[in-house]
Structures are given as C-alpha cells and as structure tokens.
Amino acid sequence: MGDNYDIFNSLYKEGVLTRVEADDLIYKFSTSKEDLMTFLKNNSNIDENTLFRFLASHFGLEYHELNVVTINEEAFAKVPIEYLKYHRLIPINEDEDEALIGVTNPLEYQAASNLVYYFEKEINICLVSPTALDTALTFFENKLRRKGAIANVDEYDFQPQTEEEEEFDPKLIDAPAIKLADSILREAVASKASDIHIEPDEFTVRIRFRIDGRLSVNSEIPPNLYNAVLARYKIMANLNIAERRLPQDGKITINISGDKYDFRISTLPVLYGEKIVIRIYDSRSGQQNFDALGLFDYQKEQMQKMIRRPHGIILITGPTGSGKSTTLYTFLRELNDESRNISTIEDPVENQISGLNQTQVNPKADLTFSVVLRALLRQDPNVIMVGEIRDEETATLAVRAAITGHLVLSTLHTNDAIGTVTRLVDMGIPSYLVADSMIGAVAQRLVRRLCTKCKRQTTTTSLDMRKLGITEPTTIYEPVGCPNCNGTGYRGRVGIFEIVTLDDEAKQIIAQPDVSGPKIYAYYESKGQEFLLENCQKRILEGVTSIEEYDDLVGMDQIEDMISQEKERKAQQKEIEL
Numbered sequence: 001m002g003d004n005y006d007i008f009n010s011l012y013k014e015g016v017l018t019r020v021e022a023d024d025l026i027y028k029f030s031t032s033k034e035d036l037m038t039f040l041k042n043n044s045n046i047d048e049n050t051l052f053r054f055l056a057s058h059f060g061l062e063y064h065e066l067n068v069v070t071i072n073e074e075a076f077a078k079v080p081i082e083y084l085k086y087h088r089l090i091p092i093n094e095d096e097d098e099a100l101i102g103v104t105n106p107l108e109y110q111a112a113s114n115l116v117y118y119f120e121k122e123i124n125i126c127l128v129s130p131t132a133l134d135t136a137l138t139f140f141e142n143k144l145r146r147k148g149a150i151a152n153v154d155e156y157d158f159q160p161q162t163e164e165e166e167e168f169d170p171k172l173i174d175a176p177a178i179k180l181a182d183s184i185l186r187e188a189v190a191s192k193a194s195d196i197h198i199e200p201d202e203f204t205v206r207i208r209f210r211i212d213g214r215l216s217v218n219s220e221i222p223p224n225l226y227n228a229v230l231a232r233y234k235i236m237a238n239l240n241i242a243e244r245r246l247p248q249d250g251k252i253t254i255n256i257s258g259d260k261y262d263f264r265i266s267t268l269p270v271l272y273g274e275k276i277v278i279r280i281y282d283s284r285s286g287q288q289n290f291d292a293l294g295l296f297d298y299q300k301e302q303m304q305k306m307i308r309r310p311h312g313i314i315l316i317t318g319p320t321g322s323g324k325s326t327t328l329y330t331f332l333r334e335l336n337d338e339s340r341n342i343s344t345i346e347d348p349v350e351n352q353i354s355g356l357n358q359t360q361v362n363p364k365a366d367l368t369f370s371v372v373l374r375a376l377l378r379q380d381p382n383v384i385m386v387g388e389i390r391d392e393e394t395a396t397l398a399v400r401a402a403i404t405g406h407l408v409l410s411t412l413h414t415n416d417a418i419g420t421v422t423r424l425v426d427m428g429i430p431s432y433l434v435a436d437s438m439i440g441a442v443a444q445r446l447v448r449r450l451c452t453k454c455k456r457q458t459t460t461t462s463l464d465m466r467k468l469g470i471t472e473p474t475t476i477y478e479p480v481g482c483p484n485c486n487g488t489g490y491r492g493r494v495g496i497f498e499i500v501t502l503d504d505e506a507k508q509i510i511a512q513p514d515v516s517g518p519k520i521y522a523y524y525e526s527k528g529q530e531f532l533l534e535n536c537q538k539r540i541l542e543g544v545t546s547i548e549e550y551d552d553l554v555g556m557d558q559i560e561d562m563i564s565q566e567k568e569r570k571a572q573q574k575e576i577e578l
Contacts (some may be wrong), residue, residue, distance in 0.1 A: 007036065010058055016046055037105045041130060043456060048129045052104075056127040059106040064092060066102060066132035068139045070484045075099060078118045081141055087111035090136055091133035102128035133428065134257040142183035146219070179230030180221065181236075184229075185263060185278070187218070189256050194280055194321065198224055200273035212448050212493050213321065230267075230274055237265040244274055251348065264348065281350050293323075293330060294494045296538075302499045303442070307331050307409075312439035313402035315389075315420045316411045322445050323495055324411045325350055328385060331409055332356060335383055344385040345372045354400045359385075369394045377401055386410040392428040399429055402437040417441040417500040417534060419523065421510055422517045435511035440501035443532055446493040447549040449527060450477050451485035455543070463549055467554075468537045494544055496536065496553075499533040500524065 008029075012022040025044060032039050049065070056063035064488045075091040084090055086318040089112050092100045099119040101112045104127070111403045112125050184207060193209035205226045207218045223231070234241045237250025252263040262281040267274045290300045306314055307402060314331075316324045329351055336342060336355050343357040347369070351540045352358065357379075359372050369386060376384055377397070388411050389395045402408045414423050420441040455477040465471065480487020502510070509515065509523055536553055 042343040052129045062126040064126040066128040098122040098124045104130045135190045142187040145179045145183040181229045183234040196275040196278040311405045313408040313437050313443040314439050317414045318444045340382040342383040343381045346387040373397045383407045395427045399437045417498045420439040431515045432511040435507040443498040447545045448490035451491045453484040454480040454482035456480045496535045
C-alpha cells in the first residue's frame with residue numbers, strides 16, 4: 001500500500017487532488033479489488049489525459065498521446081491482435097534500434113517486454129491512456145476485418161434474408177457483408193467521424209467520413225458487395241430491404257468499447273443505387289458541462305444567468321452540425337435536479353438523461369412538436385425543451401408557455417442570434433409577445449482547431465489585419481500538417497458563440513410594430529455587443545484557429561469584397577508614394 005499511498009500523495013502535492021479527495025481515494029482503494037490504474041480511472045474525477053500524464057511522470061515513463069494516424073501499421077501487424085487486446089498493449093513505432101510499445105499500466109510491463117521475440121530489438125515502453133488504446137485497437141481490428149471481408153466476397157453469394165432468417169443462419173452471421181458493415185461503423189467511431197457517406201458509383205462504392213466538419217475519402221468497396229452491406233444496414237435499422245425507390249430512415253444502437261452509440265441511417269435513391277448517410281451520436285456528448293463547450297469565462301457567465309431565469313424562452317441557432325443539441329443538453333444537465341419537472345420534445349432523442357421526461361415525435365402517428373407541446377403544458381412542467389421550432393403553431397405554443405411561467409429552450413434556423421427575433425415575427429408571432437417572452441438567443445458555429453503539434457507562427461498581412469479588425473501586425477498561427485492531424489493541420493473543433501440577451505431597452509425596440517433587423521443590430525452595436533465574427537477573431541488571435549476558418553465562416557463573397565478593397569487601397573497608396 002505504501003507505493004500506492006505515494007501516488008495519491010503526489011497527486012495532492014501536484015494540485016491534481018485536494019487533501020480530502022486524496023484521503024477519500026486512499027480509503028476507498030484499501031477496500032477495492034481493482035488494480036490501481038483501473039481504480040484511479042473509475043473513481044477519480046481527474047481528466048484521463050491529465051491522470052495518465054501524471055502517472056507517466058511519476059513512474060519515469062514517456063506519455064504518448066496516442067492517435068491512430070501516428071501508429072506504424074507495419075509495426076502493429078507484427079503482433080497478433082489477440083495478444084495486444086489481452087495484455088492491453090500497442091506497438092506504436094519502430095526503428096533500427098528499438099520498438100516503441102504503449103502500455104496502460106506502468107506496473108505490469110512484462111508482457112510488453114516479451115514483444116522482443118516479435119521485433120528482435122530493444123523494447124521501449126511508454127504510457128498511453130486506456131481510451132486511446134481501445135480506440136486504436138478497434139480501428140486496426142476493423143481494418144483487418146474489412147480486408148478479410150472484401151477478400152472473401154467471391155466466396156459468398158448474398159441473398160436477402162428476413163431478420164428472423166438471419167437470427168438462425170450461422171452462415172449469414174459469418175458473411176463478409178456483415179463483418180464489413182460492422183467494421184465501417186466501428187472504424188468511423190475510432191476516427192471520431194460525425195457522419196458516414198456510402199456512395200455507389202458506376203464502377204465502385206466510395207466510403208467517406210466527415211471528420212472535424214470536412215468530408216474525406218476513407219476507402220472503396222466492390223460494387224458486388226454493396227447490396228449486401230445495404231441490406232445489412234436496413235435489417236439492423238428495421239427498414240424495408242425490398243424498398244429501393246423511396247428514401248428511408250432508421251436507427252441502429254451499438255455498444256463500442258463500453259460506450260453506447262446511436263447511428264441514424266438515411267437512404268436515398270441515386271443514379272447507381274441507394275446512397276446511405278449515417279450520422280453518429282455518442283451518448284457521452286449529452287454528458288458535457290459548460291467547461292466542455294469551449295466558452296470564454298464571460299460567455300459561460302452569460303449563459304448561466306440566462307438559464308437561471310424562472311420563465312421565458314431561450315433560442316439556440318445555427319446550421320446543421322453546429323453543436324446546437326450539445327448546447328441544449330448542457331443547459332438541461334445544468335438545470336436537472338429533483339426540484340424541477342423538465343420535459344423535452346425531440347426528433348430524435350439523441351441522448352437519454354436520467355431525471356428528464358423525454359418524448360420523441362412521431363409524425364406518422366400525428367405526434368408532432370405542437371401536439372406534444374400542448375400536452376406538456378398540462379403536465380405541470382418547469383422547463384420545456386423543444387428540439388426545433390419548425391412552424392407557426394409550435395412557435396405560438398412555445399411563446400405562450402414562456403409567458404405563462406415556464407422556461408422554454410429550443411432551436412431555430414437563422415444566421416445569427418438577433419435573426420431569431422425577426423424570424424419569430426415572420427412566423428406570425430406579434431412583436432410585443434416576442435419582446436415579452438424572450439430571454440435571449442445564442443448563435444453558434446464550430447471551427448477547426450489548429451493542430452498543436454504542427455501549427456506554425458506567421459505574421460498578419462494587411463488583409464489579415466482587415467479581417468481581424470486590428471491596425472498593427474501581430475503573430476497568428478497557420479496550419480501545416482503532420483501525422484498527428486492526418487496531414488490536415490487541424491485536430492478537433494471549438495465552438496464560437498454570439499450571445500444576445502434582451503434588456504428592457506431592447507424589449508421596447510422589439511415590441512414596436514415596425515421592428516426590423518437593422519434597428520435591433522444598431523442598438524446592440526451601440527451597446528458593444530460581441531458578434532459571431534468577433535468571437536472567431538479572438539480565437540484566431542489566441543492561436544486556437546486560423547484565418548482560413550474565418551474565411552469559411554464569412555463566405556467567399558465578403559472575402560472577395562475585402563480583397564478588392566485591399567487591392568484598391570494598395571493602388572491608391574502606390575499613387576500617393578509616386
């Protein structure tokens with residue numbers, strides 16, 4: 001126990017744990033049957049990377065931030081994957097002198113040392129996090145499964161089966177199509193993709209993953225295997241495998257490495273068959289808190305003040321895939337306690353949260369947003385979350401609920417936060433009711449984070465300064481590309497936000513019959529409101545993202561106008577100098 005005590009004590013001395021937390025963990029560990037690493041991972045609230053970085057330092061090991069694209073596939077292939085999974089190891093790289101092996105438990109390294117028989121060179125051990133190890137092993141295991149499935153495609157002649165037939169047919173369960181369909185889903189999860197696009201062409205079927213908001217080709221599969229893969233997904237999602245002329249939608253739920261994932265399946269007839277798009281929902285995304293949203297401190301304070309209001313409506317706006325649902329779930333988790341009755345209306349229910357009453361709409365059964373919302377108003381709710389305001393009836397009911405003492409959270413499709421006001425008016429809500437009911441609105445986007453391993457310093461050009469609203473050259477960062485980011489220069493995304501709250505003066509302006517967007521904008525500009533682009537500018541000046549992401553956010557029309565104005569300014573400057 002002495003060595004273990006030293007670890008808990010060191011965690012306290014490094015400021016990772018308080019004294020009370022360290023003592024509490026020591027007591028719990030003394031009666032636990034888990035090994036130290038597993039105990040710390042499961043019982044402490046320490047971020048996994050922080051914990052394992054500390055453990056690596058404590059045991060005198062290198063900490064390796066594992067990423068599937070940094071792993072040498074030739075080195076990985078030298079060791080049977082069953083051995084790696086059993087002993088929780090992963091070969092990361094090798095050179096002429098040594099092989100680098102990742103372990104998750106620094107106290108058990110004999111199995112890693114035994115890999116000398118596979119590599120016939122010195123073994124160098126580093127520490128990796130369990131989550132990163134599981135992700136990498138899943139990724140490479142699925143690559144092996146896919147290769148095997150495609151290699152065996154000619155040995156299996158697919159015939160569509162019913163779900164009942166599949167259950168009792170061992171040959172079908174072992175079929176290459178089933179292995180391939182499963183491997184695509186698991187590899188997408190390991191790659192942190194948000195969507196999978198499977199697109200039949202004349203001579204091949206292309207698989208693309210959307211990672212950090214950008215689509216890129218993952219692989220291709222033979223056309224003669226595609227119908228089997230398509231049928232497999234349809235069976236899993238309870239769709240009609242015989243229907244090929246109409247679009248269909250369904251859902252698949254799978255546990256991968258101990259976490260539950262929902263896959264929303266959408267099929268669409270195209271020229272060479274049916275295209276499949278699969279959106280991936282991670283159950284953990286509904287467990288985020290305000291810190292995980294990537295807010296500045298003042299923005300976090302603004303949002304928390306908004307949701308602490310007893311009644312009114314708060315709207316989240318942005319395009320598809322901008323993180324609106326994640327923000328809504330964050331609000332719900334913050335509000336979720338036994339003193340409140342919280343009810344949601346969703347399409348679909350993306351994350352199940354204990355303590356909430358969640359209803360999924362079903363238009364086929366006439367269970368629409370407005371129908372459920374009418375019923376909820378008779379259910380004594382404190383907080384109502386409406387997944388999306390799509391029509392005038394839902395908007396009217398939401399505003400009425402907000403005015404009659406309920407806190408209403410919802411989303412609306414507009415370009416910015418102030419646009420939510422005019423959109424509600426356009427939907428038929430009287431402006432005085434909008435002013436009376438609205439607490440505020442949040443517009444958000446996701447921009448790509450620069451890769452911390454390879455981003456490079458540069459100095460702003462005159463055009464960059466114009467975009468950033470600064471007058472003096474300053475240091476910013478640009479993407480380069482390395483194995484850590486798969487050559488893109490970016491890894492992960494961060495939210496940018498525009499948070500608008502309605503004060504009494506704003507409500508007076510909005511309540512006027514002739515309310516217009518420009519009037520509202522003029523008021524908020526006079527108050528020093530930070531808009532979406534200004535928030536993005538801050539992230540660029542911090543070195544978090546790049547000018548290219550700003551350009552994508554603004555749009556090419558405005559960028560071309562800026563370029564033209566800059567050329568004109570330079571020409572005028574040249575004339576003056578002459």
